[in-house]
Amino acid sequence: MPLPVRVLLVEDDVRVARVNRALLERDSAVHVVGSAASCAQGDALARALAPDLILLDVHLPDGSGLGLLHHWRAAGILTDVALITAADDEASVRLALAHGAFDYLVKPFTGARLAELVARHRARRPVSGGGSRLDQSELDRLLGITPSTAESLPRGIDPHTLERVAAALRESPASVSAEDLGERVGLSRVTAWRYLEHLVRVGEARLDHQYGQSGRPAKLYRHQQTDETG
Template sequence: MNARIRVLLVEDDLRVARVNRDLLERDPDVHVVGSAATCAQGDALAQALKPDLILLDVHLPDGSGLGLLRHWRAHGLTTDVALITAADDEASVRLALAHGAFDYLIKPFTGARLQELLARHRTRRLPGPSAARLDQGRLDRLLGHGAAPPAALPRGIDPNTLERVVLALGAAQHAVTAEEIGEQVGLSRVTAWRYLEHLVRSEQATLEHQYGNAGRPVKLYRARTP
Protein backbone atom coordinates (compact mmCIF):
# COMPACT_ATOMS: atom_id res chain seq x y z
CA MET A 1 0.00 0.00 0.00
CA ASN A 2 1.25 3.51 -0.76
CA ALA A 3 2.18 5.68 2.21
CA ARG A 4 -0.47 8.25 3.04
CA ILE A 5 0.19 11.72 1.66
CA ARG A 6 -0.91 14.61 3.89
CA VAL A 7 -1.48 17.71 1.76
CA LEU A 8 -1.85 21.39 2.67
CA LEU A 9 -3.57 23.66 0.12
CA VAL A 10 -2.71 27.37 0.06
CA GLU A 11 -5.28 28.88 -2.34
CA ASP A 12 -7.37 32.02 -1.88
CA ASP A 13 -10.15 31.04 -4.33
CA LEU A 14 -12.41 28.80 -2.24
CA ARG A 15 -14.06 27.27 -5.31
CA VAL A 16 -10.68 26.30 -6.78
CA ALA A 17 -9.57 24.95 -3.40
CA ARG A 18 -12.66 22.69 -3.25
CA VAL A 19 -12.07 21.43 -6.79
CA ASN A 20 -8.42 20.70 -6.04
CA ARG A 21 -9.34 18.92 -2.81
CA ASP A 22 -11.82 16.71 -4.68
CA LEU A 23 -9.24 15.89 -7.37
CA LEU A 24 -6.59 15.05 -4.80
CA GLU A 25 -8.80 12.89 -2.61
CA ARG A 26 -9.86 10.71 -5.51
CA ASP A 27 -6.64 8.96 -4.55
CA PRO A 28 -7.47 7.01 -1.37
CA ASP A 29 -3.91 7.50 -0.11
CA VAL A 30 -4.15 11.31 -0.24
CA HIS A 31 -5.70 13.38 2.55
CA VAL A 32 -6.00 17.17 2.51
CA VAL A 33 -5.23 18.08 6.13
CA GLY A 34 -5.74 21.83 5.79
CA SER A 35 -6.59 24.71 3.49
CA ALA A 36 -5.34 28.29 3.79
CA ALA A 37 -6.41 31.42 1.90
CA THR A 38 -3.51 33.72 2.83
CA CYS A 39 0.27 33.61 3.31
CA ALA A 40 -0.17 34.07 7.07
CA GLN A 41 -2.63 31.18 7.33
CA GLY A 42 -0.48 29.00 5.10
CA ASP A 43 2.61 29.62 7.21
CA ALA A 44 0.77 28.88 10.45
CA LEU A 45 -0.78 25.65 9.12
CA ALA A 46 2.50 24.47 7.59
CA GLN A 47 4.21 24.82 10.96
CA ALA A 48 1.32 23.28 12.94
CA LEU A 49 0.31 20.42 10.63
CA LYS A 50 3.71 19.48 9.16
CA PRO A 51 2.19 18.13 5.90
CA ASP A 52 4.05 15.91 3.47
CA LEU A 53 3.19 18.11 0.50
CA ILE A 54 2.14 21.76 0.10
CA LEU A 55 0.31 23.00 -3.01
CA LEU A 56 0.85 26.73 -3.17
CA ASP A 57 -0.68 29.58 -5.18
CA VAL A 58 1.44 32.61 -6.16
CA HIS A 59 -1.11 35.45 -5.94
CA LEU A 60 -2.46 35.64 -2.38
CA PRO A 61 -4.28 38.52 -0.65
CA ASP A 62 -1.46 39.35 1.79
CA GLY A 63 1.55 38.64 -0.39
CA SER A 64 3.21 36.30 -2.84
CA GLY A 65 3.38 32.55 -2.52
CA LEU A 66 6.92 32.82 -3.86
CA GLY A 67 7.85 34.98 -0.90
CA LEU A 68 6.25 32.45 1.43
CA LEU A 69 8.23 29.64 -0.21
CA ARG A 70 11.45 31.64 0.22
CA HIS A 71 10.55 32.23 3.89
CA TRP A 72 10.00 28.52 4.47
CA ARG A 73 13.30 27.54 2.90
CA ALA A 74 15.19 30.23 4.83
CA HIS A 75 13.78 28.80 8.06
CA GLY A 76 14.65 25.20 7.26
CA LEU A 77 11.27 23.87 6.10
CA THR A 78 12.15 21.13 3.59
CA THR A 79 8.60 19.92 2.88
CA ASP A 80 7.88 19.24 -0.81
CA VAL A 81 6.19 22.32 -2.29
CA ALA A 82 4.57 22.56 -5.72
CA LEU A 83 3.09 25.70 -7.23
CA ILE A 84 -0.44 25.53 -8.64
CA THR A 85 -1.14 28.95 -10.08
CA ALA A 86 -2.23 31.10 -12.99
CA ALA A 87 1.18 32.84 -12.91
CA ASP A 88 2.63 31.69 -16.21
CA ASP A 89 5.53 34.12 -16.61
CA GLU A 90 9.04 32.74 -16.83
CA ALA A 91 10.28 34.83 -13.90
CA SER A 92 7.78 33.24 -11.51
CA VAL A 93 8.67 29.75 -12.69
CA ARG A 94 12.40 30.40 -12.31
CA LEU A 95 11.97 31.86 -8.83
CA ALA A 96 9.80 28.95 -7.73
CA LEU A 97 12.38 26.41 -8.90
CA ALA A 98 15.26 28.44 -7.45
CA HIS A 99 13.55 28.40 -4.04
CA GLY A 100 13.09 24.66 -4.12
CA ALA A 101 9.65 24.00 -5.62
CA PHE A 102 9.75 20.52 -7.12
CA ASP A 103 6.89 21.06 -9.59
CA TYR A 104 4.85 23.87 -11.15
CA LEU A 105 1.31 23.52 -12.54
CA ILE A 106 -0.25 26.33 -14.57
CA LYS A 107 -4.02 26.69 -14.23
CA PRO A 108 -6.05 25.18 -15.75
CA PHE A 109 -4.42 21.76 -15.55
CA THR A 110 -5.66 18.22 -16.10
CA GLY A 111 -6.39 15.64 -13.44
CA ALA A 112 -3.78 13.41 -15.05
CA ARG A 113 -1.13 16.12 -14.60
CA LEU A 114 -2.05 16.43 -10.93
CA GLN A 115 -1.71 12.66 -10.55
CA GLU A 116 1.73 12.94 -12.16
CA LEU A 117 2.66 15.53 -9.53
CA LEU A 118 1.59 13.11 -6.78
CA ALA A 119 3.56 10.30 -8.40
CA ARG A 120 6.67 12.49 -8.52
CA HIS A 121 6.20 13.37 -4.86
CA ARG A 122 5.97 9.68 -3.98
CA THR A 123 9.23 8.90 -5.77
CA ARG A 124 10.93 11.76 -3.92
CA ARG A 125 9.87 10.72 -0.43
CA LEU A 126 12.84 9.97 1.78
CA PRO A 127 13.12 6.78 3.84
CA GLY A 128 12.30 6.96 7.53
CA PRO A 129 14.70 8.46 10.07
CA SER A 130 16.31 5.07 10.68
CA ALA A 131 17.76 5.16 7.15
CA ALA A 132 20.55 7.69 7.66
CA ARG A 133 22.19 7.11 4.28
CA LEU A 134 21.01 6.87 0.68
CA ASP A 135 22.40 4.77 -2.12
CA GLN A 136 22.95 6.44 -5.50
CA GLY A 137 19.87 4.87 -7.10
CA ARG A 138 17.55 6.18 -4.37
CA LEU A 139 19.22 9.59 -4.45
CA ASP A 140 18.87 9.79 -8.24
CA ARG A 141 15.15 9.08 -7.95
CA LEU A 142 14.87 11.75 -5.25
CA LEU A 143 16.56 14.25 -7.55
CA GLY A 144 14.34 13.29 -10.47
CA HIS A 145 16.99 11.52 -12.52
CA GLY A 146 15.63 8.63 -14.53
CA ALA A 147 17.24 6.12 -16.81
CA ALA A 148 18.64 7.53 -20.02
CA PRO A 149 15.93 7.60 -22.70
CA PRO A 150 16.26 5.21 -25.61
CA ALA A 151 17.45 6.54 -28.93
CA ALA A 152 14.01 6.01 -30.47
CA LEU A 153 10.71 4.90 -29.00
CA PRO A 154 8.49 2.40 -30.79
CA ARG A 155 5.63 3.71 -32.84
CA GLY A 156 2.64 4.59 -30.68
CA ILE A 157 4.70 5.25 -27.52
CA ASP A 158 4.56 8.93 -26.57
CA PRO A 159 7.53 10.04 -24.41
CA ASN A 160 5.45 12.28 -22.13
CA THR A 161 2.86 9.56 -21.52
CA LEU A 162 5.64 7.04 -20.99
CA GLU A 163 7.19 9.26 -18.32
CA ARG A 164 3.84 9.46 -16.50
CA VAL A 165 3.50 5.66 -16.58
CA VAL A 166 7.07 5.23 -15.32
CA LEU A 167 6.41 7.64 -12.45
CA ALA A 168 3.16 5.92 -11.48
CA LEU A 169 4.76 2.48 -11.63
CA GLY A 170 7.77 3.62 -9.63
CA ALA A 171 5.48 5.06 -6.94
CA ALA A 172 3.54 1.81 -6.53
CA GLN A 173 4.42 -0.12 -3.39
CA HIS A 174 3.32 -3.45 -4.87
CA ALA A 175 2.86 -5.08 -8.25
CA VAL A 176 -0.03 -3.44 -10.13
CA THR A 177 -2.29 -4.21 -13.06
CA ALA A 178 -2.60 -2.23 -16.27
CA GLU A 179 -6.06 -1.15 -15.12
CA GLU A 180 -4.65 0.32 -11.88
CA ILE A 181 -1.95 2.24 -13.73
CA GLY A 182 -4.49 3.44 -16.29
CA GLU A 183 -6.71 4.84 -13.52
CA GLN A 184 -3.78 6.70 -11.95
CA VAL A 185 -2.47 8.17 -15.19
CA GLY A 186 -5.78 8.72 -17.01
CA LEU A 187 -5.36 6.05 -19.70
CA SER A 188 -7.51 3.18 -20.87
CA ARG A 189 -6.50 -0.27 -19.64
CA VAL A 190 -5.37 -1.29 -23.13
CA THR A 191 -3.22 1.82 -23.57
CA ALA A 192 -1.67 1.42 -20.13
CA TRP A 193 -0.98 -2.25 -20.93
CA ARG A 194 0.84 -1.25 -24.12
CA TYR A 195 3.12 1.13 -22.22
CA LEU A 196 3.75 -1.39 -19.45
CA GLU A 197 4.66 -4.09 -21.96
CA HIS A 198 7.13 -1.65 -23.52
CA LEU A 199 8.71 -1.12 -20.09
CA VAL A 200 9.01 -4.89 -19.65
CA ARG A 201 10.66 -5.27 -23.07
CA SER A 202 13.09 -2.43 -22.29
CA GLU A 203 13.88 -4.05 -18.90
CA GLN A 204 12.50 -1.13 -16.89
CA ALA A 205 9.74 -3.27 -15.38
CA THR A 206 9.09 -6.88 -14.51
CA LEU A 207 5.99 -8.94 -15.28
CA GLU A 208 4.39 -11.37 -12.86
CA HIS A 209 1.37 -13.64 -13.31
CA GLN A 210 -1.20 -14.13 -10.60
CA TYR A 211 -3.26 -17.26 -11.03
CA GLY A 212 -6.76 -17.44 -9.58
CA ASN A 213 -9.30 -20.22 -9.36
CA ALA A 214 -10.49 -19.85 -12.94
CA GLY A 215 -9.94 -17.83 -16.07
CA ARG A 216 -6.85 -16.20 -17.48
CA PRO A 217 -3.99 -15.20 -15.15
CA VAL A 218 -3.79 -11.58 -14.07
CA LYS A 219 -0.72 -9.70 -15.30
CA LEU A 220 1.03 -7.69 -12.61
CA TYR A 221 3.79 -5.16 -13.26
CA ARG A 222 6.50 -3.89 -10.97
CA ALA A 223 9.23 -1.27 -11.55
CA ARG A 224 12.64 -2.89 -11.88
CA THR A 225 14.88 -1.78 -9.05
CA PRO A 226 18.41 -0.64 -9.90
Protein backbone atom coordinates in the same frame (compact mmCIF):
# COMPACT_ATOMS: atom_id res chain seq x y z
CA MET B 1 -1.70 0.71 -1.87
CA PRO B 2 0.39 3.73 -2.95
CA LEU B 3 2.29 5.64 -0.30
CA PRO B 4 -0.12 7.93 1.62
CA VAL B 5 0.35 11.62 0.90
CA ARG B 6 -0.82 14.34 3.31
CA VAL B 7 -1.47 17.54 1.36
CA LEU B 8 -1.89 21.15 2.46
CA LEU B 9 -3.66 23.51 0.02
CA VAL B 10 -2.83 27.24 0.13
CA GLU B 11 -5.39 28.82 -2.20
CA ASP B 12 -7.58 31.88 -1.59
CA ASP B 13 -10.29 30.97 -4.13
CA VAL B 14 -12.67 28.66 -2.28
CA ARG B 15 -14.09 27.19 -5.48
CA VAL B 16 -10.64 26.38 -6.88
CA ALA B 17 -9.57 24.86 -3.56
CA ARG B 18 -12.68 22.65 -3.57
CA VAL B 19 -12.01 21.46 -7.14
CA ASN B 20 -8.35 20.75 -6.39
CA ARG B 21 -9.29 18.79 -3.27
CA ALA B 22 -11.74 16.66 -5.28
CA LEU B 23 -9.11 15.96 -7.96
CA LEU B 24 -6.48 15.02 -5.39
CA GLU B 25 -8.75 12.74 -3.41
CA ARG B 26 -9.59 10.66 -6.45
CA ASP B 27 -6.48 8.87 -5.21
CA SER B 28 -7.62 7.10 -2.03
CA ALA B 29 -4.09 7.43 -0.58
CA VAL B 30 -4.10 11.24 -0.84
CA HIS B 31 -5.53 13.15 2.12
CA VAL B 32 -5.99 16.92 2.14
CA VAL B 33 -5.21 17.67 5.78
CA GLY B 34 -5.74 21.43 5.63
CA SER B 35 -6.69 24.37 3.45
CA ALA B 36 -5.45 27.94 3.90
CA ALA B 37 -6.57 31.13 2.16
CA SER B 38 -3.63 33.39 3.01
CA CYS B 39 0.13 33.38 3.60
CA ALA B 40 -0.36 33.68 7.36
CA GLN B 41 -2.79 30.75 7.49
CA GLY B 42 -0.59 28.69 5.19
CA ASP B 43 2.50 29.29 7.33
CA ALA B 44 0.65 28.38 10.53
CA LEU B 45 -0.85 25.19 9.07
CA ALA B 46 2.42 24.10 7.47
CA ARG B 47 4.14 24.27 10.85
CA ALA B 48 1.25 22.72 12.80
CA LEU B 49 0.37 19.88 10.39
CA ALA B 50 3.79 19.03 8.86
CA PRO B 51 2.24 17.87 5.56
CA ASP B 52 4.11 15.77 3.01
CA LEU B 53 3.22 18.08 0.12
CA ILE B 54 2.09 21.71 -0.12
CA LEU B 55 0.23 23.07 -3.15
CA LEU B 56 0.77 26.81 -3.11
CA ASP B 57 -0.82 29.71 -5.01
CA VAL B 58 1.29 32.77 -5.89
CA HIS B 59 -1.26 35.58 -5.56
CA LEU B 60 -2.62 35.58 -2.00
CA PRO B 61 -4.47 38.40 -0.16
CA ASP B 62 -1.68 39.14 2.34
CA GLY B 63 1.38 38.55 0.15
CA SER B 64 3.05 36.34 -2.41
CA GLY B 65 3.28 32.56 -2.26
CA LEU B 66 6.80 32.93 -3.66
CA GLY B 67 7.73 34.98 -0.61
CA LEU B 68 6.18 32.36 1.66
CA LEU B 69 8.17 29.62 -0.08
CA HIS B 70 11.38 31.60 0.43
CA HIS B 71 10.44 32.09 4.11
CA TRP B 72 9.96 28.34 4.57
CA ARG B 73 13.28 27.47 2.98
CA ALA B 74 15.11 30.08 5.07
CA ALA B 75 13.52 28.52 8.17
CA GLY B 76 14.74 25.06 7.16
CA ILE B 77 11.31 23.72 6.17
CA LEU B 78 12.11 21.30 3.33
CA THR B 79 8.59 20.02 2.57
CA ASP B 80 7.91 19.39 -1.12
CA VAL B 81 6.14 22.49 -2.48
CA ALA B 82 4.47 22.79 -5.88
CA LEU B 83 3.08 26.04 -7.24
CA ILE B 84 -0.45 25.88 -8.66
CA THR B 85 -1.24 29.32 -9.99
CA ALA B 86 -2.32 31.54 -12.86
CA ALA B 87 1.07 33.30 -12.72
CA ASP B 88 2.63 32.11 -15.96
CA ASP B 89 5.39 34.71 -16.38
CA GLU B 90 8.93 33.38 -16.69
CA ALA B 91 10.19 35.44 -13.73
CA SER B 92 7.69 33.80 -11.36
CA VAL B 93 8.55 30.33 -12.62
CA ARG B 94 12.30 30.88 -12.30
CA LEU B 95 11.92 32.38 -8.83
CA ALA B 96 9.79 29.46 -7.66
CA LEU B 97 12.35 26.94 -8.92
CA ALA B 98 15.21 28.94 -7.38
CA HIS B 99 13.42 28.81 -4.02
CA GLY B 100 13.06 25.03 -4.23
CA ALA B 101 9.64 24.37 -5.75
CA PHE B 102 9.76 20.91 -7.33
CA ASP B 103 6.86 21.47 -9.75
CA TYR B 104 4.81 24.31 -11.24
CA LEU B 105 1.28 24.00 -12.65
CA VAL B 106 -0.39 26.84 -14.53
CA LYS B 107 -4.17 27.09 -14.21
CA PRO B 108 -6.17 25.59 -15.79
CA PHE B 109 -4.58 22.15 -15.71
CA THR B 110 -5.84 18.59 -16.14
CA GLY B 111 -6.52 16.03 -13.46
CA ALA B 112 -3.93 13.79 -15.13
CA ARG B 113 -1.25 16.49 -14.73
CA LEU B 114 -2.11 16.88 -11.04
CA ALA B 115 -1.91 13.09 -10.61
CA GLU B 116 1.52 13.20 -12.26
CA LEU B 117 2.61 15.86 -9.74
CA VAL B 118 1.61 13.58 -6.86
CA ALA B 119 3.38 10.63 -8.51
CA ARG B 120 6.56 12.69 -8.87
CA HIS B 121 6.33 13.62 -5.19
CA ARG B 122 5.99 9.93 -4.24
CA ALA B 123 8.98 9.03 -6.42
CA ARG B 124 11.09 11.68 -4.65
CA ARG B 125 10.30 10.50 -1.14
CA PRO B 126 13.18 8.81 0.70
CA VAL B 127 13.18 5.04 0.87
CA SER B 128 14.81 5.15 4.31
CA GLY B 129 15.34 7.78 6.98
CA GLY B 130 16.63 11.22 6.08
CA GLY B 131 20.02 10.55 7.69
CA SER B 132 21.11 7.86 5.23
CA ARG B 133 23.80 8.39 2.62
CA LEU B 134 22.65 8.46 -1.01
CA ASP B 135 24.25 6.85 -4.02
CA GLN B 136 23.95 8.42 -7.47
CA SER B 137 20.78 6.53 -8.42
CA GLU B 138 19.07 7.74 -5.24
CA LEU B 139 20.23 11.29 -5.89
CA ASP B 140 18.92 11.11 -9.45
CA ARG B 141 15.55 9.89 -8.15
CA LEU B 142 15.41 12.74 -5.63
CA LEU B 143 16.28 15.26 -8.34
CA GLY B 144 13.69 13.82 -10.71
CA ILE B 145 16.32 12.86 -13.27
CA THR B 146 15.33 10.06 -15.61
CA PRO B 147 18.14 7.73 -16.68
CA SER B 148 19.28 8.50 -20.20
CA THR B 149 17.76 5.40 -21.76
CA ALA B 150 15.19 7.16 -23.93
CA GLU B 151 17.05 6.17 -27.08
CA SER B 152 16.77 2.47 -26.21
CA LEU B 153 13.07 2.57 -25.31
CA PRO B 154 10.51 1.21 -27.79
CA ARG B 155 8.49 3.70 -29.78
CA GLY B 156 5.55 5.00 -27.74
CA ILE B 157 7.23 4.48 -24.34
CA ASP B 158 7.94 7.82 -22.67
CA PRO B 159 10.68 7.64 -19.99
CA HIS B 160 8.88 9.96 -17.55
CA THR B 161 5.59 8.04 -17.82
CA LEU B 162 7.52 4.78 -17.51
CA GLU B 163 9.04 5.95 -14.23
CA ARG B 164 5.59 6.91 -12.89
CA VAL B 165 4.22 3.46 -13.74
CA ALA B 166 7.27 1.69 -12.31
CA ALA B 167 7.09 3.75 -9.09
CA ALA B 168 3.38 2.97 -8.63
CA LEU B 169 4.08 -0.73 -9.19
CA ARG B 170 6.93 -0.71 -6.65
CA GLU B 171 4.63 0.87 -4.06
CA SER B 172 1.85 -1.68 -4.55
CA PRO B 173 1.94 -4.43 -1.89
CA ALA B 174 0.00 -6.84 -4.12
CA SER B 175 -0.46 -7.62 -7.79
CA VAL B 176 -2.51 -5.03 -9.69
CA SER B 177 -4.39 -4.91 -12.95
CA ALA B 178 -3.59 -2.43 -15.71
CA GLU B 179 -6.93 -0.72 -15.03
CA ASP B 180 -6.23 -0.24 -11.31
CA LEU B 181 -2.71 1.01 -11.86
CA GLY B 182 -3.86 3.33 -14.64
CA GLU B 183 -6.35 4.96 -12.26
CA ARG B 184 -3.58 5.55 -9.72
CA VAL B 185 -1.30 7.37 -12.15
CA GLY B 186 -3.89 9.03 -14.41
CA LEU B 187 -3.52 6.78 -17.47
CA SER B 188 -6.03 4.81 -19.52
CA ARG B 189 -6.14 1.03 -19.04
CA VAL B 190 -4.63 0.43 -22.50
CA THR B 191 -1.76 2.87 -21.92
CA ALA B 192 -1.01 1.43 -18.48
CA TRP B 193 -1.08 -2.09 -19.98
CA ARG B 194 1.46 -1.07 -22.64
CA TYR B 195 3.89 0.24 -20.02
CA LEU B 196 3.37 -2.75 -17.72
CA GLU B 197 4.06 -5.15 -20.58
CA HIS B 198 7.30 -3.29 -21.28
CA LEU B 199 8.32 -3.67 -17.62
CA VAL B 200 7.63 -7.40 -17.88
CA ARG B 201 9.81 -7.64 -20.99
CA VAL B 202 12.75 -5.92 -19.29
CA GLY B 203 12.42 -7.99 -16.12
CA GLU B 204 11.16 -5.25 -13.78
CA ALA B 205 7.66 -6.70 -13.42
CA ARG B 206 6.11 -10.15 -13.26
CA LEU B 207 2.85 -11.13 -14.90
CA ASP B 208 0.43 -13.32 -12.95
CA HIS B 209 -2.80 -14.80 -14.23
CA GLN B 210 -5.84 -14.93 -11.98
CA TYR B 211 -8.65 -17.22 -13.08
CA GLY B 212 -12.19 -16.25 -12.17
CA GLN B 213 -15.60 -17.84 -12.67
CA SER B 214 -15.76 -16.70 -16.27
CA GLY B 215 -12.76 -18.88 -17.08
CA ARG B 216 -10.93 -15.99 -18.71
CA PRO B 217 -7.69 -15.19 -16.84
CA ALA B 218 -7.18 -11.66 -15.57
CA LYS B 219 -3.71 -10.20 -16.06
CA LEU B 220 -2.15 -8.94 -12.83
CA TYR B 221 1.26 -7.34 -12.48
CA ARG B 222 3.67 -7.01 -9.60
CA HIS B 223 7.09 -5.47 -9.12
CA GLN B 224 10.03 -7.82 -9.51
CA GLN B 225 13.40 -7.07 -7.99
CA THR B 226 16.17 -7.29 -10.52
CA ASP B 227 17.93 -9.92 -8.38
CA GLU B 228 14.87 -12.19 -8.08
CA THR B 229 15.43 -15.71 -9.34
CA GLY B 230 12.08 -17.33 -8.74
